Amino acid sequence: MSVELWVAIIAGALALAAPLVFAGIGEGFVERAGRINLGIEGMMIMGAFTGVWAASIGGPLLGLAAGVAVGLVLAVGMNLVIYRLHANEIVVGLAVTMLGLGLSTYLYQLWIPSGQTNVTVQTVPRTGLGPLADIPVVGPILFGQSPLVYAAALLLVVAWAVMRFTRFGLAVQAVGTDPASAALRGVRVQKTGASALLIGGALAGLGGAVITVGTIGSFTPDITAGRGYIVLAVVIMGRSRPIGIALGALLFAFLQSFALLSQSTALTLPSEVYQSIPYLVTLVVLVITSRNQLRRLSRTTRVRAT
Amino acid sequence: MSAFDRRRWVLTASVVLAILVVAGALIVFAGADPVVGIQGLVEGVSSSPYRVGEVLVGAVPIGIVALTLIPALRAGVFSVGAEGQIVVGAIAATGAVFAVDSLLQGTAPSILLWPVGLLAGAAGGGAMAMLPAFLAVRWRVNEILSTLLLNYLAAGLLGWTLRTWLASPDETATPQSAKLPEAAALPSLIPGTRAHWGILLVIVIAVAFFLWRRSAASTRLTVFASRPKLALRLGATRARTVYSTMLVSGLGAGVVGWIQVAGVNDRLLNSVSGGVGFSGLAVALLGGLAPIGIVLAALFFSALTAGAVGMQSATGTVPSSIAEVIKGVLLIGVACIAAYQRSAAAVLGPVGAKDAADDTAVLAPEPGGAGGGSVAEREVTIGTLAESEHAEHEGGRP
Numbered sequence: 037m038s039v040e041l042w043v044a045i046i047a048g049a050l051a052l053a054a055p056l057v058f059a060g061i062g063e064g065f066v067e068r069a070g071r072i073n074l075g076i077e078g079m080m081i082m083g084a085f086t087g088v089w090a091a092s093i094g095g096p097l098l099g100l101a102a103g104v105a106v107g108l109v110l111a112v113g114m115n116l117v118i119y120r121l122h123a124n125e126i127v128v129g130l131a132v133t134m135l136g137l138g139l140s141t142y143l144y145q146l147w148i149p150s151g152q153t154n155v156t157v158q159t160v161p162r163t164g165l166g167p168l169a170d171i172p173v174v175g176p177i178l179f180g181q182s183p184l185v186y187a188a189a190l191l192l193v194v195a196w197a198v199m200r201f202t203r204f205g206l207a208v209q210a211v212g213t214d215p216a217s218a219a220l221r222g223v224r225v226q227k228t229g230a231s232a233l234l235i236g237g238a239l240a241g242l243g244g245a246v247i248t249v250g251t252i253g254s255f256t257p258d259i260t261a262g263r264g265y266i267v268l269a270v271v272i273m274g275r276s277r278p279i280g281i282a283l284g285a286l287l288f289a290f291l292q293s294f295a296l297l298s299q300s301t302a303l304t305l306p307s308e309v310y311q312s313i314p315y316l317v318t319l320v321v322l323v324i325t326s327r328n329q330l331r332r333l334s335r336t337t338r339v340r341a342t
Numbered sequence: 343m344s345a346f347d348r349r350r351w352v353l354t355a356s357v358v359l360a361i362l363v364v365a366g367a368l369i370v371f372a373g374a375d376p377v378v379g380i381q382g383l384v385e386g387v388s389s390s391p392y393r394v395g396e397v398l399v400g401a402v403p404i405g406i407v408a409l410t411l412i413p414a415l416r417a418g419v420f421s422v423g424a425e426g427q428i429v430v431g432a433i434a435a436t437g438a439v440f441a442v443d444s445l446l447q448g449t450a451p452s453i454l455l456w457p458v459g460l461l462a463g464a465a466g467g468g469a470m471a472m473l474p475a476f477l478a479v480r481w482r483v484n485e486i487l488s489t490l491l492l493n494y495l496a497a498g499l500l501g502w503t504l505r506t507w508l509a510s511p512d513e514t515a516t517p518q519s520a521k522l523p524e525a526a527a528l529p530s531l532i533p534g535t536r537a538h539w540g541i542l543l544v545i546v547i548a549v550a551f552f553l554w555r556r557s558a559a560s561t562r563l564t565v566f567a568s569r570p571k572l573a574l575r576l577g578a579t580r581a582r583t584v585y586s587t588m589l590v591s592g593l594g595a596g597v598v599g600w601i602q603v604a605g606v607n608d609r610l611l612n613s614v615s616g617g618v619g620f621s622g623l624a625v626a627l628l629g630g631l632a633p634i635g636i637v638l639a640a641l642f643f644s645a646l647t648a649g650a651v652g653m654q655s656a657t658g659t660v661p662s663s664i665a666e667v668i669k670g671v672l673l674i675g676v677a678c679i680a681a682y683q684r685s686a687a688a689v690l691g692p693v694g695a696k697d698a699a700d701d702t703a704v705l706a707p708e709p710g711g712a713g714g715g716s717v718a719e720r721e722v723t724i725g726t727l728a729e730s731e732h733a734e735h736e737g738g739r740p
Binding site: 141 | 372
């Protein structure tokens with residue numbers, strides 16, 4: 037394969053990784069707080085729809101803001117039923133995913149009845165780093181990206197700093213590792229967990245909006261195609277660390293980009309193989325991570341080894 | 343006690359109200375009259391024997407998936423892999439039926455092709471379920487994530503299958519297999535409808551699980567969900583529990599794959615699973631993991647889907663995907679109600695919503711220093727989700 041193709045694949049991978057990184061950082065907070073959000077898929081698809089809809093009215097920035105807003109609303113609802121009504125968070129998460137997939141399809145079909153052409157909105161404009169983007173190979177990969185890719189990278193650093201240096205970040209970790217001790221030390225367990233889910237929801241909604249408003253410019257039902265589940269896998273693979281999440285997201289995105297672009301080239305594997313590779317590799321990495329974690333756990337504690 | 347009951351009734355009433363409000367709001371939002379919409383919904387499920395038959399046809403796969411998920415969910419094993427297991431079961435059943443039929447040069451009788459399809463489907467679904475079970479037992483891979491990822495791999499396998507070794511010889515708009523031999527098709531149970539003999543299978547499975555509930559094995563699973571160490575003394579090791587419960591759900595989903603091919607579509611289609619796997623999980627929870635509740639919930643889900651199509655044609659503006667929204671709201675409501683139900687299955691109980699002190703039982707010692715192992719630990723927490731919840735409810739149990 038030619039150099040140009042590899043450049044296109046890697047540049048595409050960075051773009052595809054951005055939504056995973058946004059949603060993944062959010063879920064990183066949720067999992068560090070000892071919780072899990074299985075509603076990510078639903079939040080992302082609602083963010084993807086709302087993003088396009090709002091962008092068609094007020095431009096791409098409003099679209100992104102709408103994605104954040106809808107993710108927040110869903111997270112508030114989840115917090116309410118989980119903390120106030122004591123519902124099981126796994127069931128509620130799956131239900132939110134069902135709800136999001138259904139509601140986004142419903143609203144989309146109302147907005148664009150079958151037979152009408154889909155609405156395409158203006159995507160987030162490229163800033164144009166001028167001459168830098170013209171450097172061969174490195175230029176298109178590093179300097180020709182959508183601003184959202186840079187924003188995702190920036191957010192990684194912010195998330196790392198928040199987790200490490202702020203009172204809130206430490207509270208999240210304390211609640212996730214030992215809620216009883218955290219409570220004794222005066223950390224408000226529920227409030228911290230709820231805040232983590234709000235961050236997770238907002239960033240999942242944003243991640244969904246980044247898919248549509250960031251690159252594609254239009255919405256179709258089921259456009260997220262399981263990205264929410266990939267985010268969950270990536271966060272577990274990356275042990276909820278920003279850098280691990282970023283690497284996991286890049287791995288999945290690279291394989292996806294490779295699958296998209298290399299189908300047309302001389303390699304003669306069936307297209308389904310290319311489409312399946314990202315999920316297969318994610319599963320394999322998940323297995324390896326789980327195995328390593330199990331070993332670490334059994335070395336240090338020797339409990340629950342059965 | 344009475345305050346407890348009252349709160350549960352208030353919750354149930356609020357859930358029903360919430361669903362009606364959401365449904366009404368969605369219909370009005372679509373610019374339609376809710377009364378016309380509801381009329382369309384009722385007509386969609388009852389205006390002709392054919393439509394009643396469609397409700398039954400839709401309830402069969404959901405019901406079987408939900409019923410065979412009972413043991414897994416009772417043990418706190420969250421398998422979300424029915425979707426992929428249906429697909430693999432359907433591929434295996436279709437392949438086996440065609441293979442046997444061509445071996446006998448098209449003279450294979452129904453009495454042979456039905457068991458071949460059933461067994462091949464069950465084997466395919468069961469094998470597909472064994473992989474995440476193995477990963478969960480051997481390396482503690484979270485079964486929710488592994489089954490979700492495997493669903494996508496199954497979809498890839500189906501797409502490839504329908505383009506290559508099972509592709510229809512005719513040029514078709516959508517990828518599909520050739521039509522199954524006449525003798526392999528499940529006969530219709532009610533004339534004039536698509537309702538097939540698979541309905542009887544649902545009843546058989548429901549009765550079987552009804553009897554199973556009283557068995558020692560069922561009790562062991564419930565104990566496993568709440569007290570793994572006690573279950574170990576009763577002979578329910580983690581490995582045995584995960585393998586057996588996921589195998590049962592895999593077999594059920596595989597049989598559904600065969601039924602959808604042989605009873606409904608007469609051929610293998612890309613849409614063979616069509617969300618049935620997720621609906622089955624929701625129905626199992628909605629039915630409270632009780633066979634009768636599940637059968638009723640499956641009928642309700644199927645009627646909702648069929649009714650929404652009726653609503654779409656009656657109003658002209660309300661998309662039939664309204665059914666999916668209502669199912670999501672319903673499932674949230676069920677989770678809320680179940681939290682106040684003493685006999686609720688462990689999996690439906692609250693998690694992480696308690697005071698911090700309640701959580702101590704779930705926590706393993708922290709490996710790797712401050713913040714060093716929260717993920718590994720969360721894995722452990724997920725594996726024993728039910729533990730602390732049951733401790734709460736145990737006291738109130740009869």
